[in-house]
Amino acid sequence: METVRLKVITIVAEAILEERLTADLKELGAAGFTISEARGEGSVGRRTMDWETQNLRFEVLVAESVARRILERLAADYFPHYATVAWVADAEVVRGEKYLGR
Amino acid sequence: METVRLKVITIVAEAILEERLTADLKELGAAGFTISEARGEGSVGRRTMDWETQNLRFEVLVAESVARRILERLAADYFPHYATVAWVADAEVVRGEKYLGR
Amino acid sequence: METVRLKVITIVAEAILEERLTADLKELGAAGFTISEARGEGSVGRRTMDWETQNLRFEVLVAESVARRILERLAADYFPHYATVAWVADAEVVRGEKYLGR
Numbered sequence: 001m002e003t004v005r006l007k008v009i010t011i012v013a014e015a016i017l018e019e020r021l022t023a024d025l026k027e028l029g030a031a032g033f034t035i036s037e038a039r040g041e042g043s044v045g046r047r048t049m050d051w052e053t054q055n056l057r058f059e060v061l062v063a064e065s066v067a068r069r070i071l072e073r074l075a076a077d078y079f080p081h082y083a084t085v086a087w088v089a090d091a092e093v094v095r096g097e098k099y100l101g102r
Numbered sequence: 103m104e105t106v107r108l109k110v111i112t113i114v115a116e117a118i119l120e121e122r123l124t125a126d127l128k129e130l131g132a133a134g135f136t137i138s139e140a141r142g143e144g145s146v147g148r149r150t151m152d153w154e155t156q157n158l159r160f161e162v163l164v165a166e167s168v169a170r171r172i173l174e175r176l177a178a179d180y181f182p183h184y185a186t187v188a189w190v191a192d193a194e195v196v197r198g199e200k201y202l203g204r
Numbered sequence: 205m206e207t208v209r210l211k212v213i214t215i216v217a218e219a220i221l222e223e224r225l226t227a228d229l230k231e232l233g234a235a236g237f238t239i240s241e242a243r244g245e246g247s248v249g250r251r252t253m254d255w256e257t258q259n260l261r262f263e264v265l266v267a268e269s270v271a272r273r274i275l276e277r278l279a280a281d282y283f284p285h286y287a288t289v290a291w292v293a294d295a296e297v298v299r300g301e302k303y304l305g306r
Contacts, residue, residue: 001170003173003190006189008112010212022143031144033143034114034142034187036140036159036240039239040238041237042236042237061187071207072205074298075205079298079299085238085265086297086298087212089212090191091191092189092191094173094188095177103275103276124245134245134246135244136259136289137243138240138241138243138261161214163289163291192294193292193293195292196275196278
């Protein structure tokens with residue numbers, strides 16, 4: 001079966017950022033995303049920060065160029081201000097061409 | 103430590119498909135799976151579809167041959183009819199031989 | 205944009221193990237983790253075990269050396285006693301150096 005190599009970005013962010021982040025993801029070319037509820041604990045700099053606030057875990061399947069743009073937006077507008085975590089992994093997708101439109 | 107290279111398939115599908123999809127996964131050789139609740143938004147063709155219905159996110163750890171069979175089943179029986187998303191990634195597993203039995 | 209190659213470990217374990225497992229993850233060098241609720245079904249040896257108990261899905265972003273230590277701990281102290289599943293994948297992270305401190 002023919003598959004396409006894409007990237008999956010996982011973003012964990014505070015729930016209050018949902019509207020803003022989903023608007024950014026769409027603007028940057030994401031054709032869709034999956035959201036699940038999460039909580040976490042992490043450290044920012046030398047300070048330990050418990051995120052006992054509600055977090056959301058976003059998964060976004062995109063072409064590599066879109067992944068780059070999303071990471072750049074996160075680095076510029078989110079990481080400096082919010083306890084946000086993001087990572088990118090390789091994903092093999094059937095019918096992946098529908099994610100490559102933009 | 104000895105590890106085995108497997109595939110992890112992530113499938114996001116409508117909650118009403120749970121029974122059918124888990125039966126298919128077992129039939130095709132999956133030894134187990136993890137389910138969490140999710141919601142999403144995506145586009146199918148030119149039409150934007152909000153999946154405000156409850157979705158489930160399945161993760162299935164399998165040998166590559168089983169991953170192929172699962173993707174083929176999804177492409178044949180699910181993608182044409184349901185707002186289903188699936189992707190495959192590499193995973194390194196300890197005691198992975200227990201996933202290779204079928 | 206500069207990124208760092210890390211590992212993401214996904215662990216699915218019974219909810220009652222949360223306190224012990226998070227303590228172990230921190231002790232072994234994890235700077236943070238994300239937890240979401242999950243349920244699953246799997247087989248252990250020849251016996252099929254439905255985990256209808258509440259499970260948690262942990263995601264931990266770590267350097268490869270820390271990933272090894274976590275897998276070793278899981279193999280020694282968790283897998284023999286609990287229905288625990290764990291796998292490791294590659295992840296590309298912006299500002300990943302904050303995960304490499306230990």
